[in-house]
Amino acid sequence: MNNPLLSISGLTVSFPYSRGRHRAVDDVSLDLSGGRSLGIVGESGSGKSLTALSVLNLLPVAARVDQGSVFYYPGSGKTLDLLKVPPRQIRQIRGNAISMIFQEPMTSLNPVFTCGDQVVEAIRTHQDYSYGQAKKQALKWFREVELPSPERIYKSYPHELSGGQRQRVMIAMAVSCNPSLLIADEPTTALDVTIQQSILQLLGGLKERYGMSLMFISHDLAVVSQVADDLAVMHQGRVVEKGTKEALLRDPQNDYTRGLMACRPPLDHRPQRLYTLADFTRDQRHAAPGPKNASTAGQKSAPTYGQKSTPPTGQISSFDSDPHDKPSSYSNELFSLRGLSKDFALKTNFWGKAVQQLRALDRVDLDIYKGQTLGLVGESGSGKSTLARVLLRLILPSEGLFRYQGGDVAEFGKKQMQAFRQQVQIVFQDPYSTLNPRLSTGSMISEPLRYYRYYTDRKQRRDRVMELLENVRLTPDYYNRYPHELSGGERQRVAIARVLALNPGFLVLDEAVSALDVSIQAEILNLLQELKSRYHLTYVFITHDFSVVRFMSDRIAVMKEGRVVETGAAEELFRSPSHGYTRRLLESIPSL
């Protein structure tokens, strides 16, 4: 290694666990040389963030470094072990020689100070500037990170800015002292795809211009590969594979890496099912239902991914040329929306009358056909979720026609409404907050059955719940578990079982897999496809993720600022997008 900058060797970090300690980072060694960028990829619980945090001694209080060292070479032949330097010295390094940006731009800035003040504070902590000089510097950096009207941003509070702007402020703060290393921990995960693209470009540009090294952490291999020179793949606290980007992407040696690369839905065609990690490892823990939680269960014996096993068996055929979703089947419409709008009052006057309105949906025309999946894509604030809530009649549209099976939903009586509620169900994004923590899986799934008096007999009801659990690939012993005992993927399975209880015909999947790791995501997507064909379900699949929507959808509607800008057959839309916005979105998708 020439010109080394940072060298992590044998790092082990552990957390207290019910019995003994859980090794969240296990014997990790990584090297980074000056001017290069290292990408660390891994799913949640892989220890990638903890590795990064331990570089700056920012680990959570409960965590403990058991062994290992982090050598930093500040130049002129000196070597510092960052884990052993006194607090005073590490403070001089933080934000100065090595700085860090975090995942959540929404919460990473202090809400009570202006953005300008926060950047000035960072500058004046490490450099001997007067306030005026520091302000000049801060404005210079605001321009450098391409913030619009830096003077205004300087005086703004974080809540007045968009997510992308906040992340730019964070970057300005991090680079304001010309660090030699910038650690970026999932800096684009919370952002829309077009903004993600521009942030990635910005980071790449800054790195070139100022000769910084970059440590870039993400769960998304495609994102990491946009900026990284070298890659390291982490899994359950260990580095399972590392190498230069080209070598690693071209010829991944490790089964986990290959699984990770394969289980992301492809953009260019539509397979019938996605690869899962289980296809790549003989290890059964990845075949659902897995053990309680892969990240905690791993502490005893992490699965060892052997070197390059045989390629996955089972041909995965393409869906695209399947005869059953040809336009000829577009006749039987389930929902039909005409000129549908929804306004929300932003400001009301003294009498409670709206004086300023937000048009969340703007004259939406949309048909949803029986037995098909309509993909609804758009960036945050485009009105996707509002449309979902209108479809479920959780809110009423302000104007426009909204028909379900030919009948006007606005005029449904009590009886019709009850039937509608049974037929139309929704699965939400965050499986951590949509399940009642005090109800066991069994009582949660049987609740709609009790409410609609489907089975009066306890035994029958229990059997039905068992059947539902089996349908979502959970074993009967999940009946008595509580949400906190389930992993994210398992929770989402329970949520799906719950909505299936009433034999619905139509499901809205509102970002239903967005909060899940890619490997889990693939399993859930496969499950959804399977359930769809078995029960002849109709889906509206809402997401910001194009590759997922490509896999799931027969037709796609692209939304922007409350309007549907383009609708079309999925294949068609990906091959030749007609609207400029769709084209821009497609171009922003990072790919390997």
Added chain:
Amino acid sequence: MAQYFIKRILYAILILWGVATLVFVLFNVLPGDPARMLMGQRSDVASIQAIRKDLGLNRSKGLQYLKYLNDLSPVSYHSHEPSDYFYLDPDKYAPYTRLIKGKNNSLILKSPYLRRSYQSRKQVAGIIGQTLPNTFILAFSSIIFASLVGIFLGILAAIYKDTLFDRLSIFFSAFGMSLPSFFAAILIGWFFAFKLGDVTGLNLTGNLYEVDDFGRGVHLRLKNLILPALTLGIRPLAIVIQLSRNSMLDVLSRDYIRTAHAKGLAFPRVLFRHALRNSLNPVITAISGWFASLMAGIVFVEYIFGWKGLGYVIVDALNKYDLPVVMGVVLTISVMFIIINVLVDLTYALLDPRVRLG
């Protein structure tokens, strides 16, 4: 901001009207005849009738309510005819400014007229004016004591979480929260003023101003404030310690605190500049909420320490069925409550820019 302020004032007036109405209804459904209460045993029909007429008790309830509101309102309508129920009695409403003068009646601007005490025949406004400062000083000093000491101890407990100090402060605050103020008052009075009286030099009872032994002048006696304020402050102190500890712990685990550390700031700066301001909001809510409980607690504390404040007055008036005084004091306390709430909302906006009031 200005619009918000006006809105709040309008709401406050609405609330006040509600409180005034409630108080009126409450004291009108209570059994007992004030006139008879006033006269006691030695009553003859004629003088009772005279008193009833003077108090307006022979009028319909609706008319009584209108007059009651008219008396309370700073802008009020009055007749010039002495026999009229709404007669502009210069003795009652002075000083006033005439806004519009008609032939037989006029509209005037005055301070709210709270009637006279049935017992002492003194103006209720005067009685309150004399005692309100005492109550206010007592409540204010105990809240200040509770806030300053409580926030300080709470922050220390948060920093030294799970140490002996932290556990002691949690124990103390659980103890303080469950200690009734009338009992605490007796206990503290007995211990500090009676048992340790020679050491501390504190009196068991006393007022802020006292006439000296030679009757030559009135002297400020700040030391008489110490024990009642301490007693009254114990419960808010306990709450504030708990709250500021928990709020501080919550804030210290936030992402922006990690950012502050990642900037390379030293711990005191992270604590005082980045964490403190964010952690104060729930504490301020609690402090303002506690002001209400303080008003309830103050009744006992003032009585036990002989502190001539609103609490003392209201207990006295309730004993003697002195309705105007009770009504006046209740209204005064609600006004204070509303003012404090408006002030708290404005403090929020100062501390947290996200609460831009509109």
